[in-house]
Amino acid sequence: MDTPPTPPSLRLFDLLEVLCNAGRPLSLADAVEATGWPKPSVHRMLAQLEAGGLLAREPGGRRYTPAPRLLRLSESALGAGTQQSVRHAVLRQLVADIGESCNLTALSGAEVIYLDRVESAFPLRLELRPGTRVPIHCSASGKLFLAHLPPAQRAALLGSLPLTRHTATTLTDRAALEAELEQIRRQGFATDAEEFVEGLVCVAVPVPTGGPRQVRCAVALQAPAARMPLGQALQQVQRLGDAAQALGRTWG
Template structure:
């Protein structure tokens, strides 16, 4: 990277901390004021920074517009898929990726189990919203008033004896999921199928998608599947870092 480009890029994180004057920018870059001024003028011409009336500089509207445009064009499925494949190679179980759209939680990707027993699910199909781990994660991230509104207008089919019985129980479960940062469906939809889910977050920290690992009891028990939770969470965090553009490593408890 050229020295000029490097210096210009270093100005942006500085201004992200708050407005700064020419002297502050020059000091941070360890350059003469004339050099700092030339860089700031170039960035100003392109809308990346803005000079205020008090002669301090702040980030410009063009930069925010570009960031928003970039976020809108990101495809979480494209980013997540290699990670889901890698996880499937390690554990062999079915993996789903889902998003919340227009009142439904829908699968947008699936990696099949390598075991003979397969799950009946397909991309584009809505999930059982009151019991699915991915649905719990996506709804748990919504504001409280919206969570309550959704919970109160849902129906609660009794798929199994472990299915969520009513809105009160569902809201309690969503609060637990929100606090712990992961979710399960242990026989709530099908008695023989267990599932552990983890959130995928965007740059704003909100949950943009959710992934889950599912397996039948004949392959692994619920306790055995739950032991994979740290690995599932690490995979979700790796996807989140790439999706949000945050490449800083973070340990998973």
């Protein structure tokens, strides 16, 4: 299968990767040889990266090397990777304690996106990889996010969303959904009673990443109802809350 061409907006990152992987300062001719791109294009991109403070020229002006701004960005990226490792470790421990799959999600526009997930050891499971997006109106995390949006923002979002039916228990009536959102605000957690996938239940609690009324991330337990009925899953709310507090601390 042919590799799709790199979008023009990412070419600068490709060039930075070439320069950093070289392990030594590169001249314009070196960069052209390493990338195979036209010399005028490489010259223009090097000038852009230099003007942006990401590259600097060595004494003599012929070779380019990473500038302090790029080094600071690298250090920040490494720090973010460390935090991600800590979050994943929290999820792994949660799954070890509960025995079922758990995930870390965030609100992304009108959908829920999986930031991280650890699967249970059971062969019967629904594998959802990080980056997966699920509907907001019929997932536990999604309803948790909806419940804590400012009223005007929630009304506008619900007014624009098709409340698509995925299973027999999906809430497609707006009044019924609003009533459940009010209950979620009172109780502090949300459930998915086989509303997105038949036979699958979920419980989600907020991860504290901002103000007391701001819920942008959630940690959730997901299990086959045949193995862990919703009532049994609800017994894990306190354990989920403890994990949510630990995850929240990784955001400072």
